[in-house]
Amino acid sequence: MAPFSGTMLAGTPPVARTIALENADGAIVACGHAYFPHNRHSRFSRYAWIGLIAVAASQRGSGLGRVVNAMLLDAAARELGADHVYELVGATNIASRRMVESCGLRIAGDLVCGVATPAQEDRFTR
Template identity: 55%
Template sequence: MAGYFGTQRQQDLQAQAEKNVDLIKATPGACQNGRMIGVDDLDALGWDRIDEFLARDGVCGFRLIPAHRAGEIGVRLAERNCRFDTWDLFLADRTSALDACEPILAAGLPDGLSDLDQPTDPEGDDTARIQALIAEAGVVPFSGSFLVGACGPAVTMAVGDQNGEIVAAAHGYMPHNAHSPYPGHGWGGLVAVAGSQQGKGLGKYINARVLVGVLRDLGATHVYELISATNLPSRRMAESCGLRHEPGLVCGIAAPTESGKFTR
């Protein structure tokens, strides 16, 4: 497994995420964040294990945690010289997402653009170009192995122009193991659109395409996305695809207090 991309720190975490695949599948309370190990059940995993991951990786993800426990997480992380960067959760059940997304796909793409095949080679040129586009959008990419599904079921969608350039991309996968309170919840994200193609509805289109892939190809019962409170275009994009803000759950990343935000 390979196809690492980004800074050395980002690549090191991508490599560690690949090593964690079997551990995450087998461990109650753990979930797959793609770039790092994650937690979706604080009580099942426990703070001793979270401390281990923070000591080893310097970061740890939190997914679908009851919002009333965010304060507890913040306090415990502060004791460890870490902070808790959070994103709002946008969520939809299968029917709501498909009812919103399928008409978007049926409307098709602007002239000169076409859907591309999903990448299959972790180190292939198409995979690297997708990673580069995602990075240009200010988002830390996943490894090539994650993008092509070598680390578990996943979908990576892309749109190309007449010149063979990749102008939009997004990714989705199933983060939660069989022990999770949310085993059927799939994640969509890493949405990126080339600057030259913005304003054409490509973000909404590629987002809809990846969510439909997570639901139909991966069998998810629900889909969710993580969006910052200030990212109004992405919030509108998610809502157009049938997702709604779920204030009862919170997602985030624990990172050293003195570090910058891990991703957009």
Template identity: 55%
Template sequence: MAAEPDGEYTIRIQAFMAALGVVPFSGSLLAGTLGPATTVVVGDETGTVVATAHGYLAHNSHSAYHRYAWGGLVAVAQSQRGRGLGNYINARMIVSVVRDLHATHIYELVSASNLPSRRMVESCGLRRDPAVVCGVATLGDGARFTR
């Protein structure tokens, strides 16, 4: 896990995410210094990061959703894809937010057109809730946040 916001390991995690098209959060958020959070990482035998996922309690204590965790930032190295590592790292993140952060619920936001991510999330037991709607506003000519 990322432990220090500006530490070398956190910087490696951020670089890994960015290289795979996942816009990383700040080191402070990844390390959990701004609030309850977990960043899970799988490395290969040389210590190279090959998969990541992150979860945190996104809502403050005054919200009815304060025990709901947001999960995402799942990234898997190209060389490791097709082996179930995305499912594994996502499941580890879910376990961590429930066990370590005491979340009662978790949600992940996945584009309707992103079928691999939808399958990954569903394989971890999460289901689409048609009653919940989410949107993000960006500049029309701006780059996307994720693939």
């Protein structure tokens, strides 16, 4: 769940929600996180970000990512009080795009986000 600190993942501060699903043996098989990344001065202050959706390799394709994502969408609205939510998904990450769209979100083609990393570094997501 890097790069977030333990206090952020626990929801103090800021207001946040982490969801983890376990299998019958108690091992985490899927997880994700939602929080408000923008400060109160931003016009996006009531926009919750949802992400870090991860599913154990042995469980991929089972729909657990969609379940966690849907649970986080619900939690962002009902528990955290978000007016809006957004997720950031790479253009080539087709599986994640399908998961997000299956939960009712749509791609906003007019919005762009990027992360700067050294050219020699491995990607930190698929």
